[in-house]
Every structure is written in C-alpha cells, then in structure tokens.
Amino acid sequence: MSLDSAARTHPPAYPPPRSSATAVPEDYARLRAEQPVAEVTLPSGDTGYLVSRYEDARTVLSDPRCSRAATVRPGAPRLTAVPFEAGGLFTMDPPEHTRLRGLVSRAFTPRRVELMRPRLAGLATELADAMEEAGAPADLNESFAFPFPVAVICELLGVPYADRERFRRWSDAILSLTAHTPEEMRGHRDALLAYLQDLVTEKRRDPGDDLLSALITLRDTEADTEGEGDTDAEGEGGDGDGGNGLDEHELLTMAMTLLIAGHETTVGVLGTSVLTLLRHAGRMSLVPDDDQLATMVEELLRLNPIGDGGPLRVTTAPVEIAGCPVPAGSAVIASICSANHDEARFPSPAAFLPGRAPAHLAFGHGPHYCLGAPLARAELQIALRTLATRFPTLRLTTPPETLTLHTGLLVNRLTSLPVTWN
Numbered sequence: 001m002s003l004d005s006a007a008r009t010h011p012p013a014y015p016p017p018r019s020s021a022t023a024v025p026e027d028y029a030r031l032r033a034e035q036p037v038a039e040v041t042l043p044s045g046d047t048g049y050l051v052s053r054y055e056d057a058r059t060v061l062s063d064p065r066c067s068r069a070a071t072v073r074p075g076a077p078r079l080t081a082v083p084f085e086a087g088g089l090f091t092m093d094p095p096e097h098t099r100l101r102g103l104v105s106r107a108f109t110p111r112r113v114e115l116m117r118p119r120l121a122g123l124a125t126e127l128a129d130a131m132e133e134a135g136a137p138a139d140l141n142e143s144f145a146f147p148f149p150v151a152v153i154c155e156l157l158g159v160p161y162a163d164r165e166r167f168r169r170w171s172d173a174i175l176s177l178t179a180h181t182p183e184e185m186r187g188h189r190d191a192l193l194a195y196l197q198d199l200v201t202e203k204r205r206d207p208g209d210d211l212l213s214a215l216i217t218l219r220d221t222e223a224d225t226e227g228e229g230d231t232d233a234e235g236e237g238g239d240g241d242g243g244n245g246l247d248e249h250e251l252l253t254m255a256m257t258l259l260i261a262g263h264e265t266t267v268g269v270l271g272t273s274v275l276t277l278l279r280h281a282g283r284m285s286l287v288p289d290d291d292q293l294a295t296m297v298e299e300l301l302r303l304n305p306i307g308d309g310g311p312l313r314v315t316t317a318p319v320e321i322a323g324c325p326v327p328a329g330s331a332v333i334a335s336i337c338s339a340n341h342d343e344a345r346f347p348s349p350a351a352f353l354p355g356r357a358p359a360h361l362a363f364g365h366g367p368h369y370c371l372g373a374p375l376a377r378a379e380l381q382i383a384l385r386t387l388a389t390r391f392p393t394l395r396l397t398t399p400p401e402t403l404t405l406h407t408g409l410l411v412n413r414l415t416s417l418p419v420t421w422n
Contacts, residue, residue: 011047014040014333015177015308021403021414022279023350024305028052028338037324043177046077048312048331049321054342054361056322057334061310062366063319066332069093070314077331079312081182085189088253090311094367100250101371103218104258107156107211113374120378123151124386132390136420137397145271145417148383152375153262157255158210159199166195171260172409179408196255212255219246265306266376268413270383272304275403275417276352278396286354287388290381297380298358302346305337307411310364336361391421
C-alpha cells in the first residue's frame with residue numbers, strides 16, 4: 001500500500017483535533033478505514049507514522065524493531081522538542097529495560113496491590129470526607145480526581161504530599177506536547193530532578209519504609225559492592241557498568257518516571273470515567289458491586305483514552321505494518337486511543353457497555369506493558385466505589401458539551417469537572 005502523495009507533501013498534524021472532551025478525534029475512524037498507517041507531523045516538527053488499527057497497534061507495541069531506546073539517539077526523530085530523559089524506563093529496550101523494571105516490579109504486583117487496598121480506601125475516604133465537609137458544588141478534579149492518585153504515589157514512593165502542586169506544574173511541562181516552550185520543559189524537568197536529588201540525599205541520611213528509600217539502598221549497596229571489586233578491567237566497576245542495581249542517574253530518572261506516570265494517567269482517566277457515568281442515565285448508581293466493578297473499570301479504560309498514543313518508537317530496521325513499508329529510523333506512534341475504538345475489535349466502540357469483555361490496550365502491550373496497571377485498576381475501582389457510596393446523587397452542574405480537556409499535553413485531563421449532590 002502506498003501513502004497518498006499529498007499526505008507526503010503536507011502530513012497532517014498529530015494529534016488530530018477533537019470536537020469535544022467526550023469524543024475521540026473523528027479523524028481516527030477515517031484513518032482506520034482508509035489509511036491505517038499515515039504520515040503525520042509530530043509536535044516537534046518531525047515526521048512520523050501514525051498506526052490506528054487495533055491489531056497493527058498491538059504489533060508495534062511488541063515488535064523489538066520499534067524501539068524506545070532509539071528515540072534518544074542523536075538525530076532520531078522526536079515527538080516533542082524535549083524528549084523523555086535518557087536512562088529511564090520510557091527510553092530503554094530489553095535487556096536494560098528488563099533490568100530496571102525488575103527492580104521495582106514487586107511493588108506493583110497484583111498481590112502487593114491487594115495488600116494496599118485498605119490504605120487506598122482510607123485515602124479515598126479522607127478525600128470524600130473533606131469534599132462533603134466543604135459542601136456542594138465542587139470541582140471533582142480538584143477535590144478528588146487529582147489529590148487521590150497523587151496521595152497514593154507520594155505515600156508509596158515516600159515523597160511529601162504537601163508538594164503536590166509543584167509536582168503538577170513540573171509534570172505538565174514534562175508531559176507537554178505544545179503547551180510549553182522547550183525552555184520551560186527543560187527548566188521544569190531540571191527543577192524536578194533537583195528536587196528529587198535533594199530528597200534522595202535526605203533519605204540517605206534518614207531512610208523510610210517506602211519505595212524510594214528501598215531503591216536508594218539497592219543503589220548504594222550495588223555501588224559499594226562494585227567498589228570492592230576489580231575496577232581495572234574494561235566494563236567493570238563504576239556507575240552503571242553491568243551490575244543489577246542502579247546508577248545515580250537511573251535512580252533519579254526512575255523516581256521521576258514513577259512519580260509522574262504514577263499519578264498523571266490515573267488523574268485523567270478517573271475524571272473522564274466519572275464524566276462517562278454522569279452522562280448516562282442512572283449516573284453513580286451504575287457503579288456495580290465489587291464483583292462486577294473490575295469489568296466496568298476495564299470498559300471505562302477502553303472508552304476514555306489516557307492519551308492519543310503510546311510513547312514514541314523509532315524503528316531500528318525496516319518494518320512493514322498493514323502492508324505499508326516503514327523505513328529504519330522512522331518515528332512510529334501506535335495510537336492506543338484509536339485502537340481502543342477500532343470497530344473491527346469492539347462493536348459499537350463509542351457505546352459504554354460495562355459488561356464488555358476486557359481486551360483494550362490502555363496499558364499498552366508487550367515488554368513495556370504498564371508496570372503500574374494493577375495499582376491504577378485498584379485506584380479506579382476504589383475511587384468509583386467511594387464516590388458512588390458517599391455521593392449517590394452526584395451530577396454535573398454544567399452541560400457535558402461545555403467541558404474541555406487540557407490541550408497540548410500527552411495525557412487527556414479535564415480542565416474541570418463541576419459537580420453537585422443532594
């Protein structure tokens with residue numbers, strides 16, 4: 001299949017425009033039908049390939065030739081003016097990615113998350129208490145959807161919850177497509193890294209019972225072990241040389257990745273999921289008992305895209321996708337947003353069908369499948385159950401068509417979600 005010559009001359013901008021906060025971009029349906037692999041102009045100004053069908057997106061997410069590590073190589077096409085920090089989970093491929101992922105994966109296993117559920121429920125209850133005490137009306141984003149995931153990841157990592165507004169400012173800039181200048185993006189990223197470096201220094205003096213302290217201990221133990229060995233041989237000794245632990249840069253980048261990814265995606269999808277419920281007859285009464293809640297959350301994850309695409313990949317060899325040849329060194333985006341609305345995989349994709357069998361790509365696929373998926377699922381289940389129990393008459397105070405999403409960000413997040421009850 002050849003690409004349209006006009007598209008080659010003037011590739012449309014990615015991400016495509018959306019008509020409202022409650023609908024996925026209309027262009028995706030046309031692309032799935034007519035041009036499943038389309039050239040697009042990325043926010044950086046570079047050209048890339050957008051993959052819009054479910055099966056093709058799944059292939060891209062698992063094909064080792066579609067590399068994340070290649071995105072930070074010199075001269076590689078970029079999604080944004082300031083790429084993700086090198087040395088982190090977002091910019092590594094196996095086996096390096098497997099090594100880093102293994103260091104933190106135990107904190108996010110389904111079994112570990114089950115043990116966390118009472119504390120998650122306690123945090124959700126505290127926020128619901130404060131929301132009820134403040135009284136209606138309220139902005140659910142500010143009262144609940146933002147502070148709940150932030151409180152969870154801060155407690156898990158051992159980061160001060162009191163600094164949450166700073167995290168929001170830094171995260172928005174780091175996840176910016178077009179909302180910030182390159183200088184702002186670099187400045188906020190450097191500010192967050194400096195903050196985390198200070199926090200690491202504090203935790204080295206006074207470690208706590210948290211994930212960041214555990215990672216610091218692992219890092220320092222590995223460094224001490226390497227220092228005791230023979231450091232003269234090439235490839236041995238020093239930071240990051242062949243050990244199973246972390247070097248200092250990896251430690252800080254890991255902390256930054258977990259802090260940002262650990263709350264940004266859940267903040268967005270929690271707000272849009274509540275909006276989905278409030279737009280349907282029955283509203284919060286649609287939230288089922290716990291044995292059916294997990295299935296409904298999967299449908300909400302499918303219906304409410306975290307963002308328009310998965311993280312950028314760059315091909316390390318020629319790849320053929322849906323019959324289209326993609327040269328080596330090309331930027332490729334698997335649009336999870338589009339894939340989760342593919343009619344070939346999900347009949348009536350725009351419909352909210354709580355009993356639909358889960359098969360979405362909201363958390364990705366393959367070796368980069370979202371590490372925090374079990375925690376995000378638990379947060380969504382607990383948040384929706386808490387809201388439905390405490391505020392069964394929750395409803396919007398403004399027509400849904402007037403609501404808007406933040407623009408120019410990698411994640412979809414409502415600017416506000418005004419609600420009332422009673």
